[in-house]
Amino acid sequence: MNAPSLLSLEIRRFLPNGTFRTLIVLYVVMFAGGFGMAHLIGGNFQMTVNGDTVRPLQDMFVHPKNWQLLAWIGSWANVLLLGFLGVFMITLEFQYKTLRQSVIFGMTRGEVAAAKVFFAVALAAAATGVYLALGILGGILTGSLSVPPCLSVIGFFLQALGYLAFGTLAGLFIRHTALAIIAYLAYVMFLETVARWTFTLMVTPTRVLMFLPDKVLEGLAPLPIPQSVSQAVQSATAALPASLTPLESIIAAAVYLLVFAALLHRHLQRADL
Amino acid sequence: MPVLTTHALTKHYGRVAALNGLDLSIEPGQVFGLLGPNGSGKTTFLGTVLEVLRPTSGSFTWFDGTAGPCVRRRIGALLETPNFYPYLDADQNLALVATIKGLSRFDADPLLELVQLKDRRRSPFKTYSLGMKQRLALASCLVGDPDVLILDEPTNGLDPEGMIEVRRILQKIAAQGKTILLASHILDEVEKICSHVAILKHGRCLASGAVGSILGGRPVVEAVTNEAGADKLHQLLAGLPFVLNLSRQGVRLTFELAEGHLPGEINRLAFEQGITLDHLTSKSRSLEAEFLEITRS
Numbered sequence: 001m002n003a004p005s006l007l008s009l010e011i012r013r014f015l016p017n018g019t020f021r022t023l024i025v026l027y028v029v030m031f032a033g034g035f036g037m038a039h040l041i042g043g044n045f046q047m048t049v050n051g052d053t054v055r056p057l058q059d060m061f062v063h064p065k066n067w068q069l070l071a072w073i074g075s076w077a078n079v080l081l082l083g084f085l086g087v088f089m090i091t092l093e094f095q096y097k098t099l100r101q102s103v104i105f106g107m108t109r110g111e112v113a114a115a116k117v118f119f120a121v122a123l124a125a126a127a128t129g130v131y132l133a134l135g136i137l138g139g140i141l142t143g144s145l146s147v148p149p150c151l152s153v154i155g156f157f158l159q160a161l162g163y164l165a166f167g168t169l170a171g172l173f174i175r176h177t178a179l180a181i182i183a184y185l186a187y188v189m190f191l192e193t194v195a196r197w198t199f200t201l202m203v204t205p206t207r208v209l210m211f212l213p214d215k216v217l218e219g220l221a222p223l224p225i226p227q228s229v230s231q232a233v234q235s236a237t238a239a240l241p242a243s244l245t246p247l248e249s250i251i252a253a254a255v256y257l258l259v260f261a262a263l264l265h266r267h268l269q270r271a272d273l
Numbered sequence: 274m275p276v277l278t279t280h281a282l283t284k285h286y287g288r289v290a291a292l293n294g295l296d297l298s299i300e301p302g303q304v305f306g307l308l309g310p311n312g313s314g315k316t317t318f319l320g321t322v323l324e325v326l327r328p329t330s331g332s333f334t335w336f337d338g339t340a341g342p343c344v345r346r347r348i349g350a351l352l353e354t355p356n357f358y359p360y361l362d363a364d365q366n367l368a369l370v371a372t373i374k375g376l377s378r379f380d381a382d383p384l385l386e387l388v389q390l391k392d393r394r395r396s397p398f399k400t401y402s403l404g405m406k407q408r409l410a411l412a413s414c415l416v417g418d419p420d421v422l423i424l425d426e427p428t429n430g431l432d433p434e435g436m437i438e439v440r441r442i443l444q445k446i447a448a449q450g451k452t453i454l455l456a457s458h459i460l461d462e463v464e465k466i467c468s469h470v471a472i473l474k475h476g477r478c479l480a481s482g483a484v485g486s487i488l489g490g491r492p493v494v495e496a497v498t499n500e501a502g503a504d505k506l507h508q509l510l511a512g513l514p515f516v517l518n519l520s521r522q523g524v525r526l527t528f529e530l531a532e533g534h535l536p537g538e539i540n541r542l543a544f545e546q547g548i549t550l551d552h553l554t555s556k557s558r559s560l561e562a563e564f565l566e567i568t569r570s
Contacts, residue, residue, distance in 0.1 A: 001375070009372055017360055100325040101356040105373040105413075106346035273325040 001111050003118055010119035013098075019088055027081040028130055034073040035134050039142070060224055063146035070135050071156045071221035074127070078163045078221075082127060083184050086167020089116060091177040100273035109273075113265040116168060124161035131156050151246045155220035158253040162217040163188070165260040172267055188214050200241070207241035213256050219249035274337065276301050276421055276452045277322060282331035284317050284476070291317040293476035294331065299454060299469075301420075304447045306467035306484070307456040308564060314476035315456035316353055319425050323350055336420075346374050349414030350423035355406040359399035363390055363409055366398060367416060374417040384412040388442060404435035411442055422446060422453045428462060440466060460564055472567050479567045487563055491517070491529040494536050497552035498524055498543075506548050510539070 001009070014020045043061050046053050060069050093099040102112055132148065139145030167184050174180040192214040199209060209215065222243065244252065277299045284292040292314045299305045307315045320326035322333050324345065335344040357366040364381055371379035385391045388408035393401065401409065407427060414422050427443065428436040443466055447453055457463050463470055464484065471481035480487060498506050503524040510516045515531040516539075530536065536555045543550055 001373075005372065009369065012365070012369060012372075013358060013361075016365070017358075096358060097354070097356040098358060100320075100352070102373060103325050104323045104345065104348075104350045104352060105370050105416075106342045106375070107373050108342045111342075270327070272320075272327060 001107070003114070006111060006115040007118040007122055010115050011122070014089065014092075014119070017088075017092065019092075020085065023081050023085050023088070027077050027085075027127065030081065031074050031077045031130055032134055034076065035070055035138060038069065038073060039138070043142075061142065062144050064149050064152075065224040066138065066144065066146070067135055067148045067152045068222070068224040070131060070138065071152050071159075072223045074131050074134075074156060075159060075218070075221040078127065078160050079188055082123065082160050083163045083167040083188065084181060085123060086120065086164040086169075087171040087177060087180045087184055088167075089119065089164075090168050090171035091175060091180055094171075094175045095177065103273055109268045110265065113261075113268045116264060117261055120161060120164040120168060123164055124157055127160040128153060128157040151250065152221075154250055155246060155253075158250060158257065159217050159220040161257060162213075162220070162253055162260075165257060165264075166213070166217075169260055169263060172264060205241050210241055210244050211252055216244065216249055216252040216256060219244045220246075220253055274301075275299060276303075277333065277335055277454070279318075279322065279333040280331055282318070282321060282333055283329045284314075284321055284326060285329045290476050292321065292328070292331075295473075295476065295478055297471055297478060297481065299452065301452050302450050303469045304443075304453045304455065304467045306463035306470040307454065307473060308458070308460065308463050308470055309456075309473035310458055310568065313458075313473040315458075315473055316425055317476070318473070319350070319352055319423055319454070319456055323348070323352065323423065325352070346417065347419050348421045348423060349416065349419040350425075351410045351414055351427060352423075352425045354429075355410035355413075357398045357406075357409065357413070360397050362397055363394045363412070366409070367413060370413045370416045376417055379416070381412075384415050387415070387445075388412045389438075403430045404432070404438065407431060407435070407439055408442070411439065415446070420452065422451055423455075424453065425456045426458070427455065428457075428459065436462070472564060474568050480563075491532070492555045493527060493529055494539065494553070494555045495525065495527045496539065496543075496550055497526075498548055498550050500524060502543075502548040502550075505546060506543060506550075509542060509546055509548070513542070 039061065043058070059065055090099075099112060103109060107115075132153070135148055136145065166188065167180075170180040170184040170187075171177070174183055192212050196209045196212060196215065199206075210219070275298045277297070279295055279297045282292050282295040282297075283290065295314070295318060307318065309315050317326060321328050322335075324341075336347070358369075361369070363385060367381045367384065368379060381394070382391070385394055388411050390405060390408055390412065393405065398406065398409065407429075411424075411427065414424065424443070428439050431439060440462065443453065443455070447466070453466075455463065455467060467484055469482065470484050470487055472479045472487075496506065496510075503521070503526070506526060507519075507521055510519050510526060510528055515534045517529045517531060519526065519528040521527075530539075536553055540550060540553055
């Protein structure tokens with residue numbers, strides 16, 4: 001089967017699913033809602049310094065930081081909802097035994113893996129479309145429309161794909177939806193962060209830790225630091241290993257995605273379905 | 274040329290051998306029954322030859338010695354339970370199967386007609402009764418007009434009416450000359466549908482061949498007499514060297530006759546001893562009796 005057939009097969013399988021549709025709607029609502037809230041609260045936030053009224057977060061909402069802020073808000077939706085979509089994408093198949101049935105009907109195990117990869121790429125592209133649409137809409141509404149930085153768009157796409165892949169792998173190895181979601185959340189929310197900080201504080205602060213998978217994905221859409229506090233943040237984190245540059249994050253994420261795809265393919269080739 | 278040949282097919286789950294060096298050969302046009310108690314390796318065998326389970330050792334070949342997706346597209350198979358997307362309807366589920374089988378044009382009407390699901394074609398699979406699910410599974414097996422059908426316990430969980438309906442469909446398909454491989458632990462089902470049978474236990478093949486040859490052992494004779502005559506008849510039969518496996522339940526005695534002997538001899542000998550038989554019949558052993566004898570030995 002060719003790539004369009006495999007992608008069409010996955011779309012016909014999953015888009016009518018209620019859980020899938022709900023997660024997709026929640027993704028858009030969470031992303032748009034988060035962006036709107038950030039504008040309402042952060043954009044209007046003001047304080048008085050030496051008798052002058054200042055808006056310390058103002059620069060976050062103008063080019064180019066507005067695109068970075070939007071990506072950072074979207075990264076929360078990516079972690080939660082795209083990761084869940086990734087889990088569902090595979091555990092539903094195990095639950096309904098449709099993965100094995102596809103092989104029985106004549107798909108190769110390689111085609112099964114490729115279909116999942118194509119579907120994940122399509123979902124990540126759709127998520128990036130939401131990112132661009134919200135950015136453009138925000139730009140029009142605030143009168144500050146600008147072209148998104150290329151690295152931000154690529155980074156957002158890779159991050160969306162990365163969390164989908166993370167979820168898919170959790171689903172593939174655990175096979176049970178609830179357990180896979182718990183394992184996925186535990187890793188991206190706590191385990192890696194705790195391990196990284198424990199190693200940094202107890203052993204040595206090394207930059208190698210910045211290349212751990214979740215840190216790499218996080219680094220694709222970092223929280224932009226307002227001008228007003230950048231110096232304070234720099235001095236506070238001076239002793240810590242430097243964060244990855246956008247280019248380093250993109251390269252590391254691309255490598256991880258290849259590893260994830262290889263793991264998916266290898267596992268599906270060898271496992272009893 | 275056999276449709277399916279297996280050579281020393283073995284599958285281990287840890288220390289448990291689900292298949293233990295299984296050699297089988299299935300010829301075109303056969304309705305081949307895999308018979309065995311639960312856990313005998315029937316589903317593992319089917320899963321292995323359908324390539325969803327990896328064999329520990331041994332091999333199998335389909336048709337002209339090949340395996341892989343092209344071969345599987347010539348097979349329609351149902352393993353364990355009907356596996357469909359519960360939120361999709363019959364048309365959508367069958368269309369997915371047709372896409373996987375590489376059919377550019379697909380008309381679900383004849384299949385849904387055959388399995389009598391036309392009226393419910395737009396209902397989600399999850400709303401179907403078990404019988405309807407099994408019938409849709411049969412329809413999916415027939416997508417693309419496959420050469421071979423593989424069915425694992427196709428009447429599992431069905432009520433008597435549903436079982437009869439599924440058997441009727443299978444007999445209709447078998448009449449078209451298709452090869453059917455049917456796994457079941459329901460002896461009656463295998464006896465009614467299959468032309469050939471293999472009896473499995475602990476992953477080994479204990480016996481295989483045409484159903485007629487498996488059932489072709491000594492006939493079972495049943496004799497009934499009155500209360501007074503039953504003791505005498507029992508004594509008489511026990512003394513005859515060509516009477517085997519004699520058993521008695523009240524006035525009813527059942528036994529087998531060695532080759533070359535007929536029930537008429539018993540009638541004559543009983544008459545000579547003054548015993549009047551009320552009833553004397555000879556019938557073939559059921560598959561159940563053969564199955565029990567083979568699996569217990």
